Amino acid sequence: MKVISIVFLLLFTLTKADDQLPLAEPCDPELCKLPSCRCSSTDIPGNLQPRDTPQFVMLTFDDGVNVINMENYQQIAYNRRNKNNCPIGVTFFINHEYTNYQLVNELYNQHFEIALHSVSHQTPQSYWAEASYDDMMKEFGDQKLQMAHFANIPINEIKGVRIPFLQMTGNSSFQVMAEVGLQYDATWPTIRFTNPGLWPYTLDYASTQDCFIPPCPTASIPGPWVLPMISWIDLNGNPCSMVDSCYSVPPRDDEDQWFEFILTNFERHYLGNRAPFGFFIHEWYLSAYPAVKRALIRFMDLLNNLEDVFMVNGGDVIEWVKNPIPINEYKKKPCRTSPPAACNRSSCGPLRGDHNGLDYWMQICNTCPKVYPWLGNPLGR
DSSP: OHHHHHHHHHHOSOOSOGGGSOBOOOOOTTTOOTTTOOOSOSSOGGGOOGGGSOEEEEEEEESOOOHHHHHHHHHHHTTOBOTTSOBOOOEEEEOSTTOOHHHHHHHHHTTOEEEEOOSOOOSOTHHHHTOOHHHHIIIIIHHHHHHHHHHTOOGGGOOEEOOGGGOOOTTHHHHHHHHHTOOEEOOOEESSSBTTBOOOEEESSOOOOOOSSSOOOOBOEEEEEEOOEEOEEOTTSOEESSGGGOSSOSOTTOHHHHHHHHHHHHHHHHTTTOOOEEEEEOHHHHHHOHHHHHHHHHHHHHHTTOTTEEEOOHHHHHHHHHSOOOHHHHTTSOOOOOOOOOOOOEEEEEEEOTTTOOEEEEEESSOOOSSOOBTTBTTOO
16 A cells, blocks of 8 residues: 555645645635635625524544443444434544454444544654655545545545644645545634634635644645634633643533533534534543533533534535535435445454554454554555
């Protein structure tokens, strides 16, 4: 698969350094039209009124999937439906190391979204800030192949990206996304556009989004969408992009106060321009603080009984923005379906990791690799 990365690199025309790419021009709404182009804006797509706009809620989890965190995922998300009787959506941004791909297959078959969080998830954070196109192709272009192969899920169902540490990489990650057909990025936080919130947009033209984990993209890169991470506001008025990164929060053993904290942040969206509301979190936080987990479940119970609120995958949000329709039409749409994915279970190991000399064991839905898959050799051949 290392050869594939090199071929992609040679074929792609935007492989120059970021400073050699032409700067994107300010967005012209007359030229940038749905479904393929949208200016960065707090305006509701389709010029809908807030009362006619579905309120989308995105619950996302980051990092590897394993038998430990799977129990929480099952308790929180399984067997839930929105008021339109469609299964709820949850997006899992998954990195490769120590991931159980049989469980990824199970999550996919529960109608949840499988998205990418890199092969290596390596430190230091500067690695990602300085990452080249080639680096990002190995981390995300190759991971798309890797995820589809070992979890045995359709490759075209893998659409989303979140870079580790929410560290932007300038143009390089979006170049890779455009090349390999990844649909949206959910890495880029905003603290400027929280009320009203920033709706998803494309990078055909220059973004107006604030950039506080630089470098952010500067070039015109048609194709990928930005799904902004609209920050929460903590109890001291400070922004936080991930729930578990909020500093001033209610006592973590107080379910009632946490429920009110969640609801306050949700209502900023629901009573405003209805930009998608994100509950972005790592599972360890819910495991460490059961009262927070109970508050989340209570919040989800509330949402699943509201006529105009829908818990959906990140990809579902993008599809709606491309073709915005009012609530009454959205509720009548058939539920999203995806082809079921079989799992030919294999337990593989020990597999030597060429990158560090350690032995690994893998639970996959395919034939066992020869070595532990890693950068430049995503299938372990």
